[in-house]
Amino acid sequence: MNALPMLQLQNVSRHFGGLKVLEDVNIEVPEGGVFGLIGPNGAGKTTVFNLTTGLLPTSGGTIRFQGRDIAGMKPHQITQAGIARTFQNIRIFKEMSLIENVIVGMHAKLRYGAVGLLAATARFRSEERRARERAHELLSWVRLDHKAHDVADNLSYGEQRKLELARALATEPKLLLLDEPVAGMNSGEKTELMHEIRNISARGYTIFMIEHDMRFVMGLCEHIAVLNFGRIIAQGGPDEIRNDPQVIEAYLGREDESEVAQ
Amino acid sequence: MMEALSTFWVIHSNLILSLGTNALLALSIWLTLSCGMLAMANAAFMGIGAYTSAILTMQFGWPFPAVILAGMLAPMLAALIIGLPTLRLSGVYLAMATLAFGEVVRIVIINTELLTGGIGGIAGIPTSTEWWHMLLAVVCALFVLWRMRRSKVGRAFEAIREDETAAGLMGINVGANKMLAFILGAALAGLAGTLNAHLTFMIDPKEFGFDRGVEILTMAIFGGIGSLVGPVLGSAIFTLLPTVLSPLADFRLMVNGVVLVLIVLFLPNGIWDPARFKQWFGRKQGART
Amino acid sequence: MLDQQLVNALSLGCVYALFALGFTLIFGVLGVINLAHGAVFMTGAYAAMTVMARFELPLWAGLLFAFAFCGLLGLLIDFLVLRPLRARNAPHLIPMIATIGVAIVLNSAAQGLFGAENQRFPEGAISNDTLQWAGVRITVLELGIILFSFVLMAVLMLALKRTQLGRALRAMAESPKAAYLLGINVEGLFYLTSFAAAALGGVAGVLIGLYSNAMSPLMGQPMLHKGIAVVILGGMGDIRGAMFGGLFLGFAEVLSINYLGSTMRDAVTFGLLFLVLLVRPKGLFGTLQERKV
Numbered sequence: 001m002n003a004l005p006m007l008q009l010q011n012v013s014r015h016f017g018g019l020k021v022l023e024d025v026n027i028e029v030p031e032g033g034v035f036g037l038i039g040p041n042g043a044g045k046t047t048v049f050n051l052t053t054g055l056l057p058t059s060g061g062t063i064r065f066q067g068r069d070i071a072g073m074k075p076h077q078i079t080q081a082g083i084a085r086t087f088q089n090i091r092i093f094k095e096m097s098l099i100e101n102v103i104v105g106m107h108a109k110l111r112y113g114a115v116g117l118l119a120a121t122a123r124f125r126s127e128e129r130r131a132r133e134r135a136h137e138l139l140s141w142v143r144l145d146h147k148a149h150d151v152a153d154n155l156s157y158g159e160q161r162k163l164e165l166a167r168a169l170a171t172e173p174k175l176l177l178l179d180e181p182v183a184g185m186n187s188g189e190k191t192e193l194m195h196e197i198r199n200i201s202a203r204g205y206t207i208f209m210i211e212h213d214m215r216f217v218m219g220l221c222e223h224i225a226v227l228n229f230g231r232i233i234a235q236g237g238p239d240e241i242r243n244d245p246q247v248i249e250a251y252l253g254r255e256d257e258s259e260v261a262q
Numbered sequence: 263m264m265e266a267l268s269t270f271w272v273i274h275s276n277l278i279l280s281l282g283t284n285a286l287l288a289l290s291i292w293l294t295l296s297c298g299m300l301a302m303a304n305a306a307f308m309g310i311g312a313y314t315s316a317i318l319t320m321q322f323g324w325p326f327p328a329v330i331l332a333g334m335l336a337p338m339l340a341a342l343i344i345g346l347p348t349l350r351l352s353g354v355y356l357a358m359a360t361l362a363f364g365e366v367v368r369i370v371i372i373n374t375e376l377l378t379g380g381i382g383g384i385a386g387i388p389t390s391t392e393w394w395h396m397l398l399a400v401v402c403a404l405f406v407l408w409r410m411r412r413s414k415v416g417r418a419f420e421a422i423r424e425d426e427t428a429a430g431l432m433g434i435n436v437g438a439n440k441m442l443a444f445i446l447g448a449a450l451a452g453l454a455g456t457l458n459a460h461l462t463f464m465i466d467p468k469e470f471g472f473d474r475g476v477e478i479l480t481m482a483i484f485g486g487i488g489s490l491v492g493p494v495l496g497s498a499i500f501t502l503l504p505t506v507l508s509p510l511a512d513f514r515l516m517v518n519g520v521v522l523v524l525i526v527l528f529l530p531n532g533i534w535d536p537a538r539f540k541q542w543f544g545r546k547q548g549a550r551t
Numbered sequence: 552m553l554d555q556q557l558v559n560a561l562s563l564g565c566v567y568a569l570f571a572l573g574f575t576l577i578f579g580v581l582g583v584i585n586l587a588h589g590a591v592f593m594t595g596a597y598a599a600m601t602v603m604a605r606f607e608l609p610l611w612a613g614l615l616f617a618f619a620f621c622g623l624l625g626l627l628i629d630f631l632v633l634r635p636l637r638a639r640n641a642p643h644l645i646p647m648i649a650t651i652g653v654a655i656v657l658n659s660a661a662q663g664l665f666g667a668e669n670q671r672f673p674e675g676a677i678s679n680d681t682l683q684w685a686g687v688r689i690t691v692l693e694l695g696i697i698l699f700s701f702v703l704m705a706v707l708m709l710a711l712k713r714t715q716l717g718r719a720l721r722a723m724a725e726s727p728k729a730a731y732l733l734g735i736n737v738e739g740l741f742y743l744t745s746f747a748a749a750a751l752g753g754v755a756g757v758l759i760g761l762y763s764n765a766m767s768p769l770m771g772q773p774m775l776h777k778g779i780a781v782v783i784l785g786g787m788g789d790i791r792g793a794m795f796g797g798l799f800l801g802f803a804e805v806l807s808i809n810y811l812g813s814t815m816r817d818a819v820t821f822g823l824l825f826l827v828l829l830v831r832p833k834g835l836f837g838t839l840q841e842r843k844v
Contacts, residue, residue, distance in 0.1 A: 053431055074437075075430035084431070091428040093421055103414075104421045108433035110414045117413045118406065124413070171433050300644050347829045353643055354584055358783050359828040365776065365821040373818060472776060476586075476651050483648050513663045519655030526649040527635055 004067050006031045006175050006206045007052065007083075012061035013230075014047055021047050023230045025061070029175070029223075034197065034207040036221035038214070038241075040250060043227040045210040046088060049177050053085050054078045065175065080108045084173035086164045088180045088210075094153040098144055098163055101152055102135035105170025138166040142196055158189040162196065169200070176200070178209040182216055194220060218242070226250065275393070276462075277505060282396035283458040284501045288481040288493035289403050290450035295487045296416075297443035298423030300353065302475045303344070303360035304451045306367040307337035309470030311452025312459040316384045317377060319460070326390045326460070333456030334449045340367075341448035342441070349440045364475055371467045383466025384459075391461040399453055400494075407490055419443060451478075484525055486532020495534050554687045556805055562693040564801020565700040566762060569755040570774050571781035571793040572703065573748035579724045579788030580744040582643060583633060587650040588752050588778065589771025590657035591628075595621045595753025596760035596770065597661055597670075604673050610761075617753040625749020628653055629742055637741070654771070661768035669765045677761055696758050703751070704794045711790060720744070724788060780824045 007029040014022040021044045029035045037045055050056040052063055054075040063070050070078055084105075093101050110131055116124040139145040142162035147155070152163060161181060168176060181197065182190045190213070197220060201207050211217045217224060218238045226234040226241060228250040234241055241247055271278075287304060294301040315333035318324040324332070348359040371378045378384065410416045418439045421429035430436045459465045477500070485496020500518075507517050531538065570592060577585045598620040599613035608616075632653060636646045677695075681688045711717035719740060722730040731737045759774070760766045781800055785792025800820060807819040 055427065055431075074435070075427070076433050076435045079431050079433040087428070091425050093424040093428070095424060096417075096420065100417060100420075104417050104429070104434070105432045107414050107418055107421075112413075117415065118409050120409070128413075167432070171431075351828070354647075354787070355828070357584070357644075357647075358779060359825070361776075361779065362783070362821050362824045362828055365817070366825050369818040369821060373815070472772070479648065480651060513659060515659035516656050516663065519652045519657075519659065522652030522655065523632055523649055526645055526652065527632065530639070530641065530645065 003031060005029060005064075006066060007208060008064040008067075009048070009052075010062050010064070012048075012051060012063060013059050014044070014051060014056065015059045021230050022051075025227070025230070025232055027225050027232065027235075029206065029208045031206055032201075032204070033222045034201050034209065034220045036217040036224040037208070037210050037227060038212070038217055038224060039227035041212075044230045045227055046179060048227070049085055049179055049210065052078075052177065053083060076108070079171050079173075082172070082174035083177065084168035084171045084175075085177035086161070086168055086179055086181060088183060090157075090160045090164055092152050092160055092164050092167065094151070096152055097149050098139060098152055098155070099132065099135045099148040101163055101167050102138055102170045103131050105167045106131045106134065106172075109172060135170065138169050139163075141169070141199070142166045158185050158193070161185070161193070165196070165200075169205070173205065175206045175208060178207060178211075180210055180212060182211065182213050190216060277501065279391070279393060279396050279461055280458070281498055281501050282400050283454045283461075284478075284481060284497035285400050285494045286403060286450050286454035286457075287478045288485065288497035289407060289490070290447040290454065291478050291482045292487055292490070292493040293407070293443045293447040293450065295482060296423060297419040297440055298426065299349070299440060299443065300357040300479075301360045301444060301447070302357050302479065303341070303363050304447065304478045305470045305472075305474035306360075306364035307341065307448040307451035308455035308458075308474070309367055309371065309465075309467070310337040310340055311455030312465045312470070313371060313378055313384070313455075314452075315456040316387045316459045316465060319388060319390075320384065320386070329460075330453065330456050333459075334452040337448040337452035337455075338445050341445045345441050345444045349437065349444060361472065361475065364470075364472065368467050368471050371470075378467075381467060383464055383468075385464035387459055387463055387465065389461060389463055391457045396457055396461075399457060403450055403453070404490060404494070411490070415439070415442070480522055484522065484532060486529075486534040488531050489534060489536055492532050492534040496532065499533070554685070556809055557802075558687050558689050558693070560802040560805035561798070562689075562696055562762075562801075563805060564798035565697045566755075566759050566797075567777055567781050567800050568704070568794045568797025569696065569700045569758065570752065571778045571785070571797050572700075572707065572790065573751040573755070574775075574778045575782045575785070575788055575790065575793040576707075576744060576748040576751070578782065579790075580720055581633065581637075581646075581741055583646040583650065584643070585650050585748070586647060586775065587628060587653040587657065588748070589775030590654040590661075591621050591624060591749045591752040591771070592756040592759075592774055593661060593766070593768060593771035594624060594657055595756030596766045597665060597756075598753065599757040600670060600672050600760065600766060607673075610677055610757075614754055614757055617757045618750045621753025621756075622746040622750030625745040625747075625752075626742055628749070629745035633745070634738075634741070658768050658771070665768065667768060669767050671764060671766070672761055692758075692761055696762060699754075699758065700794070700797075704790065707790050716740075777820070780820055783824055784827055 005028045007027070009025050009027040012022060012025045013020065025048065027037070027048070037048060039045055047056065051058050054070065054073050054077070058071070065078070065081060065083060068081070070081070073081070093104065096104070110127050112121070112124045112127050115121065136145055136148060139148055142165055144159060144162055144166065147159070152160065155163060165178070165181070178197070182193055185193065194216060197207060209221070221238065224236065224238060224241045225232055226244070226247050233246045233250060234244040236244070287308060290307070291301075291304045311333040314336040315329045318329050318332055319326070344363050348356060348363070351359055372381050418429065418434045421432060421434060422436055422439055426436055481497040481500045482493045483496070484500060485494065486492030503518060525532065529535065574585060574588045577583055577588070595617040599617040602608055602616045603610070603613040632649050633646055636649060677692050681690050682694065711720060719730065719735045722733060722735060723737060723740060727737050756771070760770070777800065781796040782793055783796070784799055785794070785796025803819055803823060804816050808816050811819070
C-alpha cells in the first residue's frame with residue numbers, strides 16, 4: 001500500500017475516567033471503496049467516529065486524514081476538510097424541509113458575504129440557485145427528490161436515513177462515515193440502501209461504515225476491521241474475517257454468531 | 263380631521279413609540295432564540311445602550327446619529343466580551359449566566375454615580391427621537407433579519423437550534439454563529455435603549471433589571487419565534503394590553519400572567535405559528551417569512 | 552465584633568439556604584427553573600400573616616398554615632401548569648416561562664388583595680428576646696432560623712440518601728424515563744416534590760417575613776435573584792449545595808458590607824456569581840450532572 005491512506009488511526013486511545021473505551025487502535029482506511037468496522041455492542045465503534053469527527057478529543061495517538069493530523073480541529077473544520085458522517089440515531093433537522101436539510105450541508109461552500117446577503121446581489125442569487133439545484137440532485141441520488149419540500153419529520157425511518165446520507169454528501173466530503181446505516185430497517189429497505197451506497201461509492205467517495213448486520217457488511221466492504229473491548233482484533237477482507245478464530249471467539253455465544261458464520 | 267389626528271398623536275404618541283422600542287427588543291431576543299440560546303442579557307444590553315447614548319449626548323454633546331451608532335456599538339462590545347466565556351454554556355446555565363450579567367450591569371450603573379447618576383438615573387435627556395426614527399429602525403431591523411433568514415446564516419442558526427452537534431458536522435462554525443446572533447441581538451437591544459432614552463426624557467437603572475429581561479422574553483415567546491412576525495406581534499399585544507386592561511386596575515397584571523400561562527399551555531409556538539396556520543387553512547407550500 | 556458578624560452572616564446565610572432548598576429541589580427532580588418560587592414564598596408570608604391576624608393564632612399555627620397552603624398551591628401549579636408541559640415533553644425553556652406567568656399572577660393577586668405597601672406580622676408574633684453568650688447577641692428568631700434550616704437540610708439529605716423514596720427521587724433526577732421503567736411512580740413523585748418544595752418555600756417566607764419585619768407583594772423577587780445565585784454557587788439541584796451556597800452568600804455579603812460598605816453588597820454577590828459561572832458553571836460544590844433534556 002504505497003498510496004496515502006484516506007484515514008489513518010495510529011495507536012489511538014480514548015478513556016472515560018478509568019474506563020478504557022479504546023486502546024491502541026490502528027486502522028487504515030484506504031482511498032476508494034467501502035471499509036467496514038464491526039464488533040459487538042459497546043466495543044467502542046461509535047467512539048472511533050466521534051474521535052474522527054472531532055466531537056471528542058483523543059486520549060492518545062494520532063488521527064490523520066489524507067496525511068494531515070486532525071488533532072485539535074473543531075468538528076466544522078474537519079467537515080470542511082472533507083469528512084462527513086451520519087448518526088446511528090438519525091440526527092436530521094426535523095423541522096426543516098428536506099431540501100433545506102441538504103442545503104445546510106453546503107453552508108461552508110456558499111460563497112457570499114454580508115453585502116451580498118443584504119442586497120441580494122447577483123452573486124448571492126446564483127450561489128443560492130446553485131445550492132438549490134445541487135440539493136435536488138443529491139436528493140435524487142437517494143430518490144427523495146419528489147419530497148423535497150416536505151418537512152423532514154414526516155419521513156419514514158428509512159427515508160430519514162437516506163436524507164441524512166444526502167445531507168452528509170452535501171458537505172462535499174472525500175470520506176463518508178456511516179454509523180449503522182441500516183439499523184432498524186426492514187430487508188427491502190436494506191437492499192435498497194445497499195444499492196445506494198454502492199452507487200455513492202462508485203461516484204468516487206470513500207466510505208467507512210460501522211455496521212451490525214453481517215450480511216450487509218460482508219456484501220459491501222472490501223476491507224473490514226473488528227473491534228472488541230476497545231481493541232482491534234482482526235483486519236482483512238471479508239473471507240479472512242469470516243474465518244478468523246479470534247473474531248469467531250469474540251462473537252461466540254452471541255446471537256450474532258450465526259450471522260458471522262454465513 | 264387633521265386636528266383629531268394630532269390630538270390622538272399627542273395623547274398616544276408615547277404608547278405608539280414604545281411599540282417600536284418593544285418590537286426592537288423582542289427581535290433582539292428572537293435572534294438568540296432562533297439560534298437555540300436562551301440568553302437573558304437583552305435588558306442589560308438595552309441599559310448599556312441607553313446609558314452610553316445618554317451620557318454621550320449630555321456630557322459630550324455628540325450629534326444624534328453618532329450617539330445612535332455608539333449606543334449600538336457599546337453593547338456589541340460587551341456582548342463580545344461576555345459571550346466568549348458564556349456562550350459555551352448550555353441551556354439553563356446560559357440563562358443564569360446572562361441573568362447574572364444583567365444584575366452586574368445594574369449594580370455597576372448604581373455604583374458609578376458620577377457618570378450614571380446612580381439609583382436616581384439620568385434626567386433631562388433631549389428628546390431627539392422622532393416617530394420616523396423609530397419606524398425606520400424597526401423596518402431596517404426587520405429587513406436585515408429577513409434577508410438573514412433567507413440565507414446561509416439563517417439556515418445555520420436554525421440548524422444550531424435544532425441540533426448543535428449535527429450543525430457542527432455540516433461545516434457550520436457553531437461558536438462563531440452563536441456569537442454573531444448574540445452580538446447582533448445586543449446591537450438591536452442597544453438601539454432600542456438609545457432611541458427609548460431619547461424619547462422618554464429620563465432613564466434609571468430599574469428599567470433594565472430582571473423584570474425587563476423577563477418581559478422581553480415573554481413578548482417574543484408570546485408572539486412566537488417561528489417567524490419574524492411573531493416577536494413584532496407579541497410585543498405589540500404586550501404593549502397595548504395594559505392600556506386595554508386598565509379598567510381592571512390592580513388585577514390587570516394578573517391577566518398578563520394568566521394569558522402567558524395559557525399561551526404556553528395551549529399555543530406552544532406562540533400566537534403567530536405558520537405551521538398551525540397551514541394546518542388550519544390547508545397545506546400551502548414552502549413560503550417562509 | 553467579628554463574632555457578632557459571623558452570627559449575622561450565619562443567620563442571613565440560613566435565610567438564603569432556606570429559600571434555595573425548595574428552588575433547588577424542583578430543579579433537581581423536575582428539571583424546571585421555577586421562577587414562581589419567589590411568589591410562592593411571598594404567598595406563604597401573607598397566608599401566615601392573614602390567619603394569625605384574623606384568628607389571633609400563635610406563630611406555630613401560622614407556620615403550619617403557610618406550609619399546608621403553599622404546599623397545596625405548589626400541587627395546584629404542578630397539576631395545572633407543569634404536568635401538561637411534561638406530558639408534551641416541552642423543552643426546558645417552556646416550563647420556566649410558564650412559571651414566570653404564575654409568578655405574575657400570584658404577585659399581582661397579592662397586590663390586589665393586600666395593597667402594594669409593606670405589611671408586618673402582628674405584634675408579639677415572636678418574642679424579641681435576645682440570647683447573649685460571650686458577648687455575641689442572637690435573637691430567638693435568628694436561632695430558630697439557623698436551627699430550622701440545618702434540621703431541614705439534614706432531614707432532606709437523610710431522606711434522599713437512606714429511604715426508598717429518596718432513592719426513587721435520585722433515580723428520577725438522573726433520568727425520569729429510566730425511573731419510570733423501573734416501576735417508580737414518577738408522576739406521584741413529581742407531585743410530592745412540587746408540594747414539598749412549595750411548602751418549604753412558604754415556611755421560608757414566614758420566617759424571612761419575620762426576620763426582615765416587612766412583607767410586600769414583591770418581596771419574593773429579590774429573594775428569587777438571591778436564590779438563583781445560591782443554587783448556582785452550590786450547584787443546581789444539589790441539596791447540600793443549596794445549604795453551602797446560601798451560607799457562602801451570607802458570609803460574602805456580611806463581610807463585604809463590613810469591609811466594603813453596604814452599596815457593594817449586591818455587587819459582590821453577583822460579581823461572585825458571574826465569576827463562578829465563567830470558571831465553574833456547574834457550581835462550586837456541584838456534583839450533579841446536567842440533565843440531558
